[in-house]
């Protein structure tokens with residue numbers, strides 16, 4: 032049977048001890064039906080760990096715990112100060128364990144340790160602190176009523192038990208983005224990590240006990256989307272489901288939510304973001320940002336800048352700079368501080384991305400990067416050579432579909448109107464980048480692009496204070512910022528005679 036704890040050894044020699052169970056009521060226990068999932072190390076392809084995988088029974092148990100906590104120790108029965116203190120303490124504990132968490136995340140996901148630590152976890156700690164600061168700033172308003180002695184006022188109340196389903200590309204960061212606003216506003220949560228990356232959430236759960244969250248406030252149920260995920264989205268006693276992942280799964284979740292108890296839904300889905308480079312841009316700067324936009328996190332990013340649109344006059348110059356950047360990036364062992372690109376998360380994802388590359392070749396796109404050799408000794412790791420295709424056209428699979436890997440398509444345009452048309456020629460609307468030295472052009476184009484975030488002369492800047500989310504089939508609802516906490520409150524109006 033599954034041992035209650037496992038010990039992992041990171042490449043640094045560090046020993047990492049981890050609970051394996053389902054986390055309900057501040058206790059780790061085996062899954063009700065004793066199921067488990069295994070997770071490989073994407074860098075080596077070898078077995079990494081086995082942890083409990085829940086079923087509907089575990090989700091039911093987690094929801095009962097979350098409901099009880101919402102009605103007794105959290106929700107209306109907690110103060111903003113208490114919620115804030117627990118979030119701040121949790122942030123401090125995560126910060127104190129940052130190196131261990133970064134090595135764990137890298138082992139499970141394949142991303143470089145430095146990226147997990149200095150980007151994902153630093154940001155996650157800041158996210159917990161940002162929402163700790165907003166816990167006592169949730170306000171209603173008063174509305175004068177003209178007839179007689181009447182007053183109306185509103186309260187922004189917590190929604191209740193929130194189900195949260197997260198993906199594998201930023202396991203710790205997505206966990207923080209989801210739970211921080213929900214908990215700050217007084218909700219309790221049942222969160223399901225992705226089955227490809229179940230580990231870091233267990234360590235975060237363990238630290239949450241020490242942070243002082245009462246039992247039942249945070250519950251973590253690892254397992255498959257088809258069982259645990261589906262049980263969350265169709266549950267009759269979950270009041271809201273928040274999801275980050277693919278558009279296909281997002282649609283399924285919305286259908287389950289609608290046909291069960293009509294729970295509230297927020298969806299942060301896929302993307303096919305355009306990076307638009309005009310001839311007036313600082314090309315070196317644009318090439319650097321555009322490279323980062325598709326290579327960071329091995330391209331496994333919902334707002335990856337996966338379609339480069341470049342004005343024809345500067346196409347050759349920009350592509351040459353991009354190829355140079357791609358080839359300068361070190362692909363290899365993610366525990367090496369010089370590595371920029373580690374393996375993809377899973378064998379399935381590697382095969383999927385390699386399939387897209389093959390389809391690009393078959394459909395007539397021109398590969399302009401040379402194929403990298405897999406790092407020596409890591410031949411079984413899930414590496415994919417960073418790839419640029421030029422001569423791309425709409426209708427090609429690599430242009431139309433989200434690839435979620437280090438693969439960039441390049442298309443050209445003649446003028447601003449064509450650039451805007453092509454940037455918007457996608458079912459998605461998550462992110463976009465605009466590079467131009469003409470401020471009026473920047474203003475016009477950033478307004479015309481239908482995406483939840485448009486970066487101008489930079490790419491992928493994120494701030495906990497700035498809302499993030501999609502338009503079109505990239506979903507709805509916003510994370511981060513004041514908008515992010517509003518997604519976890521509902522308005523009650525009170526009419527009062529005096």
Ligand code: NAD
Pocket residue numbers: 196197198199200223224225226254255256257259260261264275276277278280281283284299300301302332333383433434435
């Ligand atoms: P997915 O959307 O299926 O998985 C994301 C999460 O949803 C996981 O926790 C998964 O277990 C859960 N899930 C799966 N099916 C479910 C269901 N029926 N009900 C409830 N929850 C369910 O993504 P994936 O299969 O891991 O990856 C496939 C593709 O999705 C990727 O290649 C990529 O294109 C895209 N993706 C996008 C994001 C993003 O941040 N937008 C993240 C991960 C994957």
